Amino acid sequence: MNTLCQEIYSAVVNGNARKVTEKINQALAEGIPAEIILNEGLISAMKEVGRLFEEGEYFVPEMLISARAMQAGMNLLRPILVEQDIKPIGKVVIGTVKGDLHDIGKNLVSMMLEGAGFQIIDLGIDVTPEKFLSAIQEHHPEIVGMSALLTTTMMNMKSTIEAIAQAGFRDKVKIMVGGAPVTETFARQIGADGYAPDASRAVVEAKRLLGIAI
Structure with missing residues (x-):
């Protein structure tokens, strides 16, 4: 995984919205495709958050904080993904x-x-x-x-x-x-x-x- 995507992933898992937006802006500026940022930085991180919740390591407050950090990232990526016609699942x-x-x-x-x-x-x-x-x-x-x-x-x-x-x-x-x-x-x-x-x-x-x- 790209180093910046790894940092985005970690920031989402840790619920750090400010760092998520900062690193996504940096990744976009360096030419990393929005779809890769989405999949490796956000989607994979939320999958990990779900796993932590299932195993009792995270509770609703932690999951909510991570989800809000992910949303901060989605707000940046959504217009780009729409423009590129990236289809949701x-x-x-x-x-x-x-x-x-x-x-x-x-x-x-x-x-x-x-x-x-x-x-x-x-x-x-x-x-x-x-x-x-x-x-x-x-x-x-x-x-x-x-x-x-x-x-x-x-x-x-x-x-x-x-x-x-x-x-x-x-x-x-x-x-x-x-x-x-x-x-x-x-x-x-x-x-x-x-x-x-x-x-x-x-x-x-x-x-x-x-x-x-x-």
Whole structure:
């Protein structure tokens, strides 16, 4: 791995956003392609962050700090990648369902997915079934992700899945759900394709749903 990419990798793993932006600017100035910086500096680092979380060495605060450092780097690389027409590994529409105003978990999932190479369309909080449908029609994602933190809003996942089916899009997207009160059993009951208990495993599940090697 290029020395600068190694420094970017380490800065992401350690959650040093300032160093990430500094080293990415330096790497770009030295002519290192944005795609190499993305893959070797950011994506590989977030994979390591996920491993550290899975093994209990990192917790949500550390993962969030690393994800924010990765985001700082993505803000620099995204315009270049778009200009060069570098394709993401998949497109995800994500939002917290209607009636639920919690977004920390959803935001972390979004950042981890982007750090794994997905393009994210974040609809925010309190997202109605109609808004999910509109986003599917506009962006043609492979995956729709839904989050809920309240038991009272969990059933809005079911109504959103039903709305997607009624609109004729159910066979065009994979649906993934998560959130504190959500379980794998509930996910199956409401007809979701996938479930993840945390942001790290959301990346693994999203890749599984699209048949991408982990």
